Amino acid sequence: MRNLKLSVLVSALFLFVGFNANAQDANTILKKVDEVMYSPKDMTGKTKIVLIDKNGKQTTREANIIQKGTDKRIFRFTAPSSQAGIAVLSLPNDVMYLYMPAFNKERRISSSVKSQKFAGTDFSYDDMEAKPNALKYTPKLIKTEGNAYVLELTPKSKKSAYSKVIMKVHKTHYYPISAEFYDKGNKKVKDGKSVYKKIGKYWNAQEMSMTDLKKKHTTKMIMSNVKYDQNLFDSEFTVRKLKQ
Amino acid sequence: MNKFAKAIVKLKWLIIAAVIGLTLLFGYQLKNLTINSDIISSLPDDDPVAKLYKNIGSEFGGNDMGMIVLETDNIFTTQVLEHVKQITDSLKITEGISTVTSITDVLDIKTTEFGLEIGKLVDEYELPTTQAQLDSLKTYVFSKEMYKGSIVSEDATATLVLFTLLDDADKQEVAKEVKEKIEALDLPEKLYFGGLPMMMNDITFLIVADMVWLIPIVFILIAFILLLSFRSVRGVVFPLITAALAIVWTLGIMVLTGYEITIISNIIPIILFAVGSAYTIHVINSINLSVEKDRKKALIKALAFIIVPVILASVTTAIGFISFVFGAYLTMIRDFGIFTSLGTLIALVISIFFVPAVISAFSMYNKNTEQTNTNKKNILSNIILQPLANLLFKHPKYIFSVWGILIMISISAMFFIQTSVNMANYFKKDNPTRVAEDIMQKKFGGSMPIYIVFEGDMQNPEVLKLMKKTGDFMETDHNINTTQSVADLVEQMNDAMGEGKKIPDKKDKIEQLWFLLDGQEIMPQLVSDELDRGIIQSKFASIATSDIENFDKNMTKFIEENSTENCKIQLTGMPSVYVKLNRSLLSSQFSSLIIAIFMVLIIVGLILRSALKGIFAAVPVVATIIVLFGFMGITGIPLDIATVLVGSIALGIGIDYSIHVITGFNYKLKETGDVHKAIENTIMTSGKAIVINVVSVAAGFLVLLFSQLVPLQSFGLLVAISMFGSGLGSLTLLPVVLILANRKKKITVK
Known part of the structure; x- marks a missing residue:
């Protein structure tokens, strides 16, 4: 009896290892995800941010985005009119500047707490960060499901608000399909989804949505007018430019 | 018949x-059968103040706020902060909890050397460890009105962890889990649990305890008395x-x-x-x-x-x-x-x-009817009832005078009756909810929420300035420690933008500052989603009715003077509700007694077919009720939500004894035609049932002395006393009245 059990276990183990050997290494998959997400040199586009509350009520904001590499970005709001002109400049090493036209002043803002919401959306500063996933997480491949790899990502920083993220990655194109965020009580607290479309040679996250499961609040970010590799200069990403 | x-x-x-x-x-x-321990749900919808309180409490989450007080020698040590963080983290991952605010996790807006920082008061992942860091945190906390006395007590020995519940959460379940989880952390500091959800959990427990313990006791006690009697x-x-x-x-x-x-x-x-x-x-x-x-x-x-x-x-x-x-x-x-x-x-x-x-x-x-009768006569009748009947005929005027003196004393004592509406007083002194209330009172300026509601555009500078002005005015009352509103946040942000700690004069500036406030966890507790309503939150420290009424009066005047077309101001909160409740105690006592007396007079008069007899029947109970109020005045038992019921109950039950005496008297008078005999006979027969009844009813109510809730204890005692009073009244005062009335004017037999 005992031998039989053991042999079942052993063969199961072999099967599992065999499967793992055939499939790709979790690290490789995550690196490929980063390549898909962050390979453009730069990007410009428009985004429409739709906030949907638990009663289904929607409010909309619009912003222009310019981005270079993974760590320089400007979000410039164009609508609603009350917030038009507000701009957020993100620079390497968590340096951020906020410009408010009504005050005609910029202020450096510190986001020491990355779990805070970005501008009232369901995305936290942490979620918005364009830092490569491989630097943020330790991945583990848990299974394949249909045309997707399912990765379990464990944050490297103890400051993360999450205990783990379950990410589904497209098997052939390596863009993320969905991400489930778990809090430190191991309870799913956020649900992210994305729709990718190829623009030129790059995959573009045309629509991203994030749902706060506790508050039943959803944010959608819909991209349009996306252009890649226009050779943006670093000088576009300065405080002086922020004010314009 | x-x-x-x-x-x-x-x-x-x-x-x-x-x-x-x-x-x-x-x-x-x-x-x-289910238990509703939500006291707020019992506030009447036809009172605008109470209705507003209910609505505001649920709209801005105040009714769903729980709090944990952590008490120790000094909050500003790494170890204590670590424990606060443990509590905070544990609450955050508790099912049904929406937000948690504590010293280790609270919104903080500060101006730094670089510019503006919107973050947390302390970095929960890098708690201060050196004495210098701890000292600077302490200095900073006490420099900000937002924290001083509201998240850390002014003597730095206690700190608050506040949590809000999700709308669809089972509040009691969450409260129970919170208590269990936090107690399981086994922290060395003293912990107290407060807030409505925690209180409700406690009340449910008390209700169940009362039902489980008191019902069997009453059952056994009454069985015993009945066995003795019959x-x-x-x-x-x-x-x-x-x-x-x-x-x-x-x-x-x-x-x-x-x-x-x-x-x-x-x-x-x-x-x-x-x-x-x-x-x-x-x-x-x-x-x-x-x-x-x-x-x-x-x-x-x-x-x-x-x-x-x-x-x-x-x-x-x-x-x-x-x-x-x-x-x-x-x-x-x-x-x-x-x-x-x-x-x-x-x-x-x-x-x-x-x-x-x-x-x-x-x-x-x-x-064996005969035997039982004689048997009973020997015990109760010969010792109590027969001598009583003899006394009545010998000294009717003495008995009348004794009652007269008792009533005079009671009437003068009635003026000392106090009222009590504060929920905290309903719990015994060692009850956890009461203890938590006391500590909130001592360390954080009370736990009675006050809300000032502003209806207007929350991004309008005039409205925000008015909010600020109102908050400042409130703080001139020494029972108000701090106030909190979105205007405070806007002021701080404006300051951080380098334009001074004031509300900007232009709406566009406010709208842009709002960009940073949007999505902050505290916002739903301060303004409505539509930004057309906002509140000032505060707490009132005193439970004295005079303090509350004084505050109420000042605020009402301020509101009248400052409400504008663009901004309607309303005051509500537990103190305002208490004022109403307090007034209603007296008026409801009065009206329910009047109604009860009136209806009893009519019914008794109708059935006995004599208005005079109706009045006679009411004499012992009215006398008893006067003595009862006198007793409350002398002993200091206050009029509260339960004791306010005693008068009418005493009337309703006590009148029974008079009715038995009067009908017995009528019946016997018809049989014998002799007043003297009729009364004696009535006392010997109905008297027995009355004595048994008084003892069993009083004993039943006295069981409430073991209740977990203070008003129910007083209630039981007072009803028992009034049972003895009206029983005694119907067997002494009423026969005397009948005797004296018959001396002057023969009561006719129909």
């Missing part, structure tokens, strides 16, 4: 079957069955009509045991005393004699209970009145239909 009694005997099987059927039906409902099995069994059936039916009907058990209605079973058994006691007593040889005839005759007084007794009691319906402020008191009076009527129906039906169906007639 003879026909009626005969019909009951004839239809006995039908009656028995119907009662069993209904009992099964209602008994089956009991499994769905010395027969049926004398014990029938009254208890009557009460038990009345309880099952009443609670069953409560479930069917969608009502829940509250901190007041949890005593319905105890009241029905005490009151509901009385009618059967009278029926059995009457059957026992019947000397007719033919058993069936004896039963019918006894029944015919007792039906009117028993109906009268229960209807008047029911009126006593129902009189709360008209004057009550809290809906739970109104519901209590309705269902207790319903239960009383059910007990009546069972005692005059079911009990005789069972006796006749199973031939449970009294076996």
Whole structure:
């Protein structure tokens, strides 16, 4: 009896290892995800941010985005009119500047707490960060499901608000399909989804949505007018430019 | 009445079957009986202040806020901060909790050397460790009004962890889990749990404890008294069955009509045991005393004699209970009145239909009438009743004077009656909720929430400036420690933008500052989603009615002067509700008593066919109620949500004794035609039932002394006292009145 059990276990183990050997290494998959997400040199586009509350009520904001590499970005709001002109400049090493036209002043803002919401959306500063996933997480491949790899990502920083993220990655194109965020009580607290479309040679996250499961609040970010590799200069990403 | 009694005997099987059927039906409902410990839900919708309080509390989450107080020598040590973080983290991952605010996790807006920082007061992942860091944190916390005295006590020995519950959470379940989880952390600091969800959890526990412990005690006690009095099995069994059936039916009907058990209605079973058994006691007593040889005839005759007084007794009691319906402020008191009076009527129906039906169906007639009678006479009658009757005839004027003096003293003592509406006083001193309230009072300026509601555009500079002005005005009252509103946040942000700690003059600036406030966890607690309503949150430190009324008066004046077309201001909060509740206690006491007296006079007068007799019947109870209020004035037992009920209940139950005496007197007067004999006879027969009844009802109510809730303890004591008072009154004062009245003017016999 005992031998039989053991042999079942052993063969199961072999099967599992065999499967793992055939499939790709979790690290490789995550690196490929980063390549898909962050390979453009730069990007410009428009985004429409739709906030949907638990009663289904929607409010909309619009912003222009310019981005270079993974760590320089400007979000410039164009609508609603009350917030038009507000701009957020993100620079390497968590340096951020906020410009408010009504005050005609910029202020450096510190986001020491990355779990805070970005501008009232369901995305936290942490979620918005364009830092490569491989630097943020330790991945583990848990299974394949249909045309997707399912990765379990464990944050490297103890400051993360999450205990783990379950990410589904497209098997052939390596863009993320969905991400489930778990809090430190191991309870799913956020649900992210994305729709990718190829623009030129790059995959573009045309629509991203994030749902706060506790508050039943959803944010959608819909991209349009996306252009890649226009050779943006670093000088576009300065405080002086922020004010314009 | 003879026909009626005969019909009951004839239809006995039908009656028995119907009662069993209904009992099964209602008994089956009991499994769905639920407890409502949410005191806020009992605030009346027809009072604008209370309604606003309810609405604001749920719209801005104040009613769903729980708090944990952590008390130690010094909050500003790494270890204590670490423990606060543990509590915070543990709460954050608790199912049903929406947000958590504590010293380790609170929104902080500060101006730094670089610019603006919107972040947390401390970095929860890098808690301060060196003494310098801790000192600088302490200095910073005490420099900000937002924190001083509201998140850390001013003596730095206590800190608050606040949490809000999700809308759809099972509040009690969450409260229970929070308590268990936090206690399991086994922290060295002292922890206290407060806030409405925690209080509700505690109240539920107390209600269950009261029901589980007190009902069996009442049952055994009354059984014992009945056994002593009747010395027969049926004398014990029938009254208890009557009460038990009345309880099952009443609670069953409560479930069917969608009502829940509250901190007041949890005593319905105890009241029905005490009151509901009385009618059967009278029926059995009457059957026992019947000397007719033919058993069936004896039963019918006894029944015919007792039906009117028993109906009268229960209807008047029911009126006593129902009189709360008209004057009550809290809906739970109104519901209590309705269902207790319903239960009383059910007990009546069972005692005059079911009990005789069972006796006749199973031939449970009294076996040896003669012997029992003489036996009883020896014990109770010879020692108490006979000497009493003798005394009455010897010294009617002395007795009258003694009552007169007692009433005079009581009337002067009545002016010292206090009122108590503060919920915290409803718990015993060592109760965890009470202890938590006390610590909130001591360390954080109380726990009674105040809300000032502003209706207007929350991004309009004028509205925000008015909010600020109102907040500043509130803080001039020494019972207000701090206030919090979105205007404070806007001011701080404006300061951080380098334009000074004030509300910007232009709306566009406010709108842009809002960009940073959007999505902050505290925002839903301060402004509505539509930004058309906002509140100032504060707490009131004093529970003294005079302080509350003074604040209320000043605020009302301020609001009148400052409300504009663009911004309507309203005040609500627990203090305002308490003021209303307090006023309503007095007015409801007055109106329910007037209603009860009036209705009792009419009914007794009608049935006895004499207005004069109606007034006579009311004499002992009115005297008792005056003495009762005198007692409250002397002992300092306050008028509260439970003791306010005593007067009308005393009237409703106490009038029964008078009714028994007067009908007995009438009946005997008809038989003998002699006033003297009639009174003596009445005291010897009805007197016995009254004494037994007084003792059993009073004992039943005295069991409430073991209740977990202070008002119920006082309530039990006061009802018991008034039972003795009205029993004594009906056996001394009333006969004396009858004697004296008959000396002047013969009462005519119809």
